[in-house]
Amino acid sequence: MTVAPSLAAGVAKRPWLMKLLTPIASWYTNAAGYRQMGLRADDLISEEDETVLKALSRLPARESYDRIYRIRRAQQLSLQQKILPKAEWTKAAEDQPYLSPILEQLAAEASEKTALDTLTILKKN
Incomplete structure (x- = not known):
């Protein structure tokens, strides 16, 4: 999986751009609707990739259980064509990445492995 x-880094360096884009980003996140189903952003990452499966296996047991619970609850709500009561929506403070850092770590490990596998040894004359 490629990241x-x-x-974000370019926007963070320019305060005026950050101030301009923050309301748009907030609106877009709310319009996506996943928080109304009790999901977090990393819950939307598809499990079809081998790298994601490896990252999921590295999750702590409690975090893995919570992810499965959120996804199953959202599927049930989707089947019933309902959303959670507003008090149960995922708040912005709760929507912190938990899988993305592991995916970045796996990508770094893969690039390091590739670099070491393609290492060439030069002999001095």
Whole structure:
């Protein structure tokens, strides 16, 4: 799995751009609707990739259980065509990445492995 390029660092360096884009980002996150189902952003990452499966295996047991619970509850709500009561929506403070850091670590490990596997040894004359 390749990590998508991010503009976050460039935006963070420019306070005026951050001030301009923060309301748009907030609106977009709310419009996505996953928080109304009790999900977190990392719950939306598909489990079809081998790297994601490896990252999921590295999750602590409690975090893994919570992820499965949130996904199953959201599926049930989707089947019933309902959303959670507003008090149970995922709040912005709770929507912290828990899988993305592990995926970044796996990507770094893979690039390091590739670098070491393609290492060439030069002999001195």
